[in-house]
Amino acid sequence: MLALLAAATAPENLSTFSPASPAAEWTRELFVLVAAITGGILLLVEGILFYALIRCRRRTGPADAEPPQVYGSKPIEIAWTLAPLIVVFVLVLLVGRVLWEVRPDPVAASAGVQPLHVTVIGHQWWWEYRYDSYDGRDLGGIVTANELHIPVSPPNGVQRPVYLNLQSADVCHSFWIPRLGGKTDLLPGRANTMWLQANEPGLYLGQCAEYCGTQHANMLLRVVVESPEDFEKYLAAEAKPAADPTDKVALANKEAFRSQSCVNCHTVRDKQDTRANGTFGPDLTHLMARKTIAAGMIPNTPENLKKWVFSPESVKPGCLMAGFDLGEKDMKAVIDYLTTLK
Numbered sequence: 001m002l003a004l005l006a007a008a009t010a011p012e013n014l015s016t017f018s019p020a021s022p023a024a025e026w027t028r029e030l031f032v033l034v035a036a037i038t039g040g041i042l043l044l045v046e047g048i049l050f051y052a053l054i055r056c057r058r059r060t061g062p063a064d065a066e067p068p069q070v071y072g073s074k075p076i077e078i079a080w081t082l083a084p085l086i087v088v089f090v091l092v093l094l095v096g097r098v099l100w101e102v103r104p105d106p107v108a109a110s111a112g113v114q115p116l117h118v119t120v121i122g123h124q125w126w127w128e129y130r131y132d133s134y135d136g137r138d139l140g141g142i143v144t145a146n147e148l149h150i151p152v153s154p155p156n157g158v159q160r161p162v163y164l165n166l167q168s169a170d171v172c173h174s175f176w177i178p179r180l181g182g183k184t185d186l187l188p189g190r191a192n193t194m195w196l197q198a199n200e201p202g203l204y205l206g207q208c209a210e211y212c213g214t215q216h217a218n219m220l221l222r223v224v225v226e227s228p229e230d231f232e233k234y235l236a237a238e239a240k241p242a243a244d245p246t247d248k249v250a251l252a253n254k255e256a257f258r259s260q261s262c263v264n265c266h267t268v269r270d271k272q273d274t275r276a277n278g279t280f281g282p283d284l285t286h287l288m289a290r291k292t293i294a295a296g297m298i299p300n301t302p303e304n305l306k307k308w309v310f311s312p313e314s315v316k317p318g319c320l321m322a323g324f325d326l327g328e329k330d331m332k333a334v335i336d337y338l339t340t341l342k
């Protein structure tokens with residue numbers, strides 16, 4: 001009941017009841033069917049219970065005499081053993097069919113399919129995405145965070161299934177985009193796989209679905225589904241290293257960032273200067289291509305970046321980045337540099 005309520009009141013782009021992929025559609029159908037069967041049983045059993053309660057309520061008068069006592073009844077025993085058995089068997093078949101349909105790798109091998117392979121690494125409390133390959137092309141080197149872009153896979157067009165290789169850098173997390181299907185856990189020391197597919201472009205939301213520490217509730221998932229053309233543009237932009245500063249001020253801003261310890265935790269891909277190569281925090285090479293920061297918590301604006309760098313704690317208490325009191329001048333330089341990372 002609670003699950004039903006939660007699902008029914010979830011925002012439109014987070015609800016299992018508005019599936020946008022074949023797997024999510026199967027899952028919803030299964031849910032509705034199972035809810036109907038079990039709901040029917042609930043009504044039946046409660047109905048009989050209430051009937052018995054009213055029919056056999058205590059009365060005064062002659063009816064108060066002891067009713068006839070029945071000791072065992074073979075037909076009834078057989079009926080209430082067989083009925084649940086049949087119900088459970090039907091449920092197992094229904095669930096088994098959907099499990100079979102959503103199993104990984106249904107179409108990857110067939111011709112005319114353009115699969116995308118991405119490695120997803122769960123961190124406390126953000127998501128790392130490493131694009132491995134698309135349509136047979138090697139994409140190794142594209143690393144981003146928190147906002148996953150994938151190409152659309154229309155039901156009657158070219159199929160572009162997205163295969164996710166799920167890993168964890170620390171504790172257990174779980175990847176779930178309710179409208180696109182899922183969910184699968186990310187476990188330390190082990191790679192899990194899942195796939196998803198989106199019928200229509202748009203923004204699809206999710207949420208880490210396995211408790212992973214204080215900021216679990218703010219480990220939000222954002223999947224941007226794009227037309228194949230837009231997706232190609234996205235890949236091309238992400239594959240580039242960070243733009244080189246052209247003027248003196250921009251160069252000084254870059255130096256301000258690179259002389260801080262930010263570089264121990266964050267990577268900014270840059271051909272000339274490889275100091276920023278940390279992997280503990282999100283890759284910042286194309287930070288400004290993301291609409292949000294801190295795993296979907298707040299919009300990615302210069303003010304919010306400043307607030308974040310000064311005190312991540314005030315935004316996301318307990319997060320694994322400490323604040324930096326850089327002073328007015330250096331803070332401005334660092335934020336100005338960050339906003340050039342388009």
Ligand SMILES: [Cu+2]
Nearest residue numbers: 173208212219
């Ligand atoms: Cu998590």
